[in-house]
Each structure stands twice: as C-alpha cells, then as structure tokens.
Amino acid sequence: MxxxxxxxxxxxxxxxxxxxxxxxxxxxxxxxxxxxxxxxxxxxxxxxxxxxTRQALLEAVSRKRIEALCNRARDLAGSGDSRDAMLEWLSDVVAYCVSARGLAAALSYDGNRADPAHENVCSAALEEAGDPLLRRAVEDGAVAKGVTVADLITLIVGIVLATESYPDPAGRADRLFRLAVAGLSPQS
Known part of the structure; x- marks a missing residue:
C-alpha cells in the first residue's frame, strides 16, 4: 500500500x-x-x-505471488543440481501464472515502454530473483550462455497466454514448457 x-x-x-x-x-x-x-x-x-494504468493494477494484484516466487528462487539458489533448481523454479512460475489469472499479463512486455526491465515491477523482481539460479546453471554448463531470465519469462508468458483457453490450461502449459526446455530432438 x-x-x-x-x-x-x-x-x-x-x-x-x-x-x-x-x-x-x-x-x-x-x-x-x-x-x-x-x-x-x-x-x-x-x-x-x-x-x-491497468498494468499498475495487475502489478498490485500480483505482488504477493511475485514475492512468493522470489522467495522460492532464493530457497532454490544453492540447492542440488543447478539445472534442476532453475527448472523447478521456472515450473513454479508457469504454475503460478496459470493459476493466477492476470499474472502472465502483469509480466508481459508492453511495447509502449522504452525499457521493460525497469518499467515492469513484476518482471524486474523475478529477473533479479532468478538471476542467481540462471547464472549458476550457466556456470555449470547446464544452460547455454546468453540466455537471460527475461528470455525465460517471455517464453513462459507466451506459453501461458497461448494455453489459457484450453480445457486443461495447467497441463497444456506444463507440457509446452517441458517441450521448450527439452527441445524438439528425440531423447537418447
């Protein structure tokens, strides 16, 4: 407040x-x-x-959920396998976005803004919280260099917004997220 x-x-x-x-x-x-x-x-x-603005309202509505996701990232930052920790957190972001209508929109980039990372409070908080997870996974060679948390949030927002009208949006969003993470190559 x-x-x-x-x-x-x-x-x-x-x-x-x-x-x-x-x-x-x-x-x-x-x-x-x-x-x-x-x-x-x-x-x-x-x-x-x-x-x-509508964005200001969505950010206020989403504030508690964003704080929970940031806390979750901090909890996972030093635990276990770096790739698994990062993917677990990203899966939590997907699940929150699906269950909390409006959260994906609160995280989405508004083309009218000059610098989305600094204009979007929700995205900026998640980027800051997720950065240590991603940095550790990159250092371990588990994630390609050049990937950013902003890239991953944009991917999640796209998946959640594209699946929100499906009969089982959570299942569909999770499937597409897993597909994006695994890539299109067959598993060996």
Missing part, C-alpha cells in the same frame, strides 16, 4: 485491491475497471488515481 495516504484513501486502496483481486481471478487481465470501481463502492476516478 502506498505510504503517506490519508486513512480514507488507505481504506479505498485496500477495498479496490481486494475487489480487483477477485475480478482478475474471475475475468483475467481484462477485468473491467468500471466493475471494480462499482463493486468497491468508489468512482472510476478513484480507481485510476490509485492505479493509473
């Missing part, structure tokens, strides 16, 4: 955020801002004052 707000503004913020979490869970990233305002009992200008 932003600091320095009056008590009534803090209450409005909390109420808008709670309603937005429910609306995004039910309707995804395209949840109606007007419906959020009506349900929260505030005007649409109040919603826009607290969340000037």
């Amino acid at each position: 932003p600091e320095g707000l009056r008590a009534d503004a803090r209450r409005n913020y909390a109420r808008i955020l709670a309603v937005a979490e429910e609306e995004v869970a039910a309707h995804g990233a395209g949840a109606s801002l007007e419906q959020i305002a009506r349900t929260a009992g505030v005007g649409s200008a109040t919603v826009r004052r607290h969340f000037p």
